[in-house]
Amino acid sequence: MVTHVTSFGRSGLYDWLIQRVSAVILAAYFIWIAGYIWFNPDMSYGQWRELFQSTPVRVFSLLALISLGAHAWIGMWCVLTDYLTERLMGSTGTLLRIALQIGCGVVMASYMLWGIEILWGI
Amino acid sequence: MLVSIYRFNPETDREPYMQDINVDTGGKDIMVLDVLEILKEQDATISYRRSCREGVCGSDGVNMNGKNGLACITPLSEAAPEGKLVLRPLPGLPVIRDLIVDMEQFYRQYEKVQPYLINDTPPPAIERLQSPADREKLDGLYECILCACCSTACPSFWWNPDKFVGPSGLLQAYRFLADSRDTDTEQRLANLDDPFSVFRCHGIMNCVSVCPKGLNPTKAIGHIRNMLLTRAT
Numbered sequence: 001m002v003t004h005v006t007s008f009g010r011s012g013l014y015d016w017l018i019q020r021v022s023a024v025i026l027a028a029y030f031i032w033i034a035g036y037i038w039f040n041p042d043m044s045y046g047q048w049r050e051l052f053q054s055t056p057v058r059v060f061s062l063l064a065l066i067s068l069g070a071h072a073w074i075g076m077w078c079v080l081t082d083y084l085t086e087r088l089m090g091s092t093g094t095l096l097r098i099a100l101q102i103g104c105g106v107v108m109a110s111y112m113l114w115g116i117e118i119l120w121g122i
Numbered sequence: 123m124l125v126s127i128y129r130f131n132p133e134t135d136r137e138p139y140m141q142d143i144n145v146d147t148g149g150k151d152i153m154v155l156d157v158l159e160i161l162k163e164q165d166a167t168i169s170y171r172r173s174c175r176e177g178v179c180g181s182d183g184v185n186m187n188g189k190n191g192l193a194c195i196t197p198l199s200e201a202a203p204e205g206k207l208v209l210r211p212l213p214g215l216p217v218i219r220d221l222i223v224d225m226e227q228f229y230r231q232y233e234k235v236q237p238y239l240i241n242d243t244p245p246p247a248i249e250r251l252q253s254p255a256d257r258e259k260l261d262g263l264y265e266c267i268l269c270a271c272c273s274t275a276c277p278s279f280w281w282n283p284d285k286f287v288g289p290s291g292l293l294q295a296y297r298f299l300a301d302s303r304d305t306d307t308e309q310r311l312a313n314l315d316d317p318f319s320v321f322r323c324h325g326i327m328n329c330v331s332v333c334p335k336g337l338n339p340t341k342a343i344g345h346i347r348n349m350l351l352t353r354a355t
Contacts, residue, residue, distance in 0.1 A: 012321030013350050078322075082281040 019074045022067035029064035049122060058119045065115040069108040076104045123147050123198070125157060127168065128210040130217050138217065140208075147198065154186055154193040154201050154209070158221075170221040177334060180269030184221050185210040190271040190332040212270055214280035227283040228270045228290070234313075235287060235295035240306035256302035263297035263342060265335050266290060272329035272339055278322040285318035289329035289339030292320060296342035299349060311346075311353050320346050 040047065051057055084097040123145050130138035145160050155175055161168050170193075173179040177195035184193050186201040187208050201207060215223035241250065273279045273288035287295065295314065298304050314320045320343060329339040 011315060012317040012319070013315055013347075013354055015317055016321050016347065017351070078324075082278070085281065087284060088281075 015074050015077075018070050022071040025063055025067040026071065029060060029067075032060070052119065052122050061119055062116065065112055065119075069112050073104060073108055077101065080104075123157070123202075124206045125161065126206065126208045127161065127220070128217075129168075129220055131167070131219055151197050151199045154184070154191075154196045154198065154207065155182055157198065157207065158182075158193060158209075169219045178267065180267035183212050183269040183271045183274070183334075185212055185274075190275045192269060192271070192334040195334060212274035214274045214283065215270070223270075223274075225270060228268075228273055228288070231273075231283070231287045231291040232268065232294060234319075235291050235298070236306070236310065236313075237294045237298065239298065239301065239304050240310075241303055242305050250303045252302055259300045259302070260297060262337055263293060263300065266293050266297075266337060267335060269334060271332045271334055272337075275328040275332045276323075277326070277328075278324065282318060282322060286322035287314070287319045289323070289343070292323070292346060293337060293339040293342045296346050299346065307349075308353075311350055314346060315350055315354075320350070 036051070037043065052061070080097045080100055084093045084100070086094045089096070124142060125145050126140050126142050128138060129135070129141045143161060143164065145157055145164075147157065147160070155172060158168070158170055158172070162170075170184065171181040172194065173181040175182075175194045177192050180192070182193040183190060186193065186196060187204075187206075189201075190212060191201070198207065209221060211217050211221045211223045215225065215227060218224050239250075268290060270290060272293075273283075273290045276286075276289055278286050279288040295310065299307055299310055304310075323340070323343045325340055325343075327340045330337075330341075333339070
């Protein structure tokens with residue numbers, strides 16, 4: 001068994017499930033938001049603001065934001081552990097990968113906190 | 123016919139190169155292995171593996187015009203429809219010489235899945251019986267000849283051959299997970315439940331596209347995932 005400290009859920013199965021569930025949530029969110037914009041061509045700022053003041057929309061948006069973060073983390077982890085490895089680049093690979101993974105994590109957490117601030121600050 | 127073949131002799135060459143050679147096939151649609159045999163007569167230093175010449179031993183897995191396959195059962199019309207044949211070693215594995223690759227990483231992953239029956243119960247007097255329905259579950263799994271065409275066509279195996287078991291190994295893993303006579307299912311699954319061994323498969327199905335025996339490792343990997351999911355829930 002191969003273990004990995006920087007994977008999202010520490011288990012392949014957990015990561016795999018999270019990635020699929022988050023993909024479904026993101027697909028549902030983007031279909032809904034695109035549909036809303038499509039069916040309201042004359043939408044004003046007031047209407048848009050009112051939409052995001054409703055709690056279900058805020059919760060759905062936050063869920064989509066969390067899903068995006070988790071999905072991106074797992075996806076980037078897969079890409080980085082493919083191309084930046086000790087096998088290919090020696091210890092530089094490991095250092096570079098850990099730095100980029102931490103960077104991804106910080107960006108993900110920042111977007112999430114910023115998103116919460118935006119959603120509940122409207 | 124023009125054949126472009128990958129050449130590398132670590133004793134004399136600093137780096138690999140492609141050598142273009144004209145081969146007289148007599149206008150016939152012969153197999154790629156036959157072309158290699160003609161080449162070998164012209165230049166005895168050309169190296170490749172071969173044995174049964176009928177798609178059973180799995181020795182002559184090579185990359186023909188960008189696609190992995192067995193040279194002995196691939197006709198020229200299929201490998202090089204445009205007329206030029208480009209032969210390279212199986213990608214992703216270290217080259218020993220010309221078309222011969224070092225299969226150690228591939229076999230190490232095969233060894234990891236314990237490709238043999240494990241049964242803790244006392245052996246019966248004659249043999250462990252299996253119902254025809256249970257035996258049928260092994261169809262499409264046991265036929266693998268370990269030619270490595272699938273695993274060396276898989277980008278996940280190219281990048282992590284030390285961690286990702288690869289399509290061939292996973293097909294074998296499922297062959298024993300699906301066997302009604304095997305009692306080590308729990309430990310086998312526990313050994314595979316990590317972010318790399320199984321879950322590095324992203325389902326691009328290169329393995330299915332190149333398997334010379336027409337097997338479907340992606341489907342077997344899907345079955346292993348389902349077993350892992352059932353075990354965890």
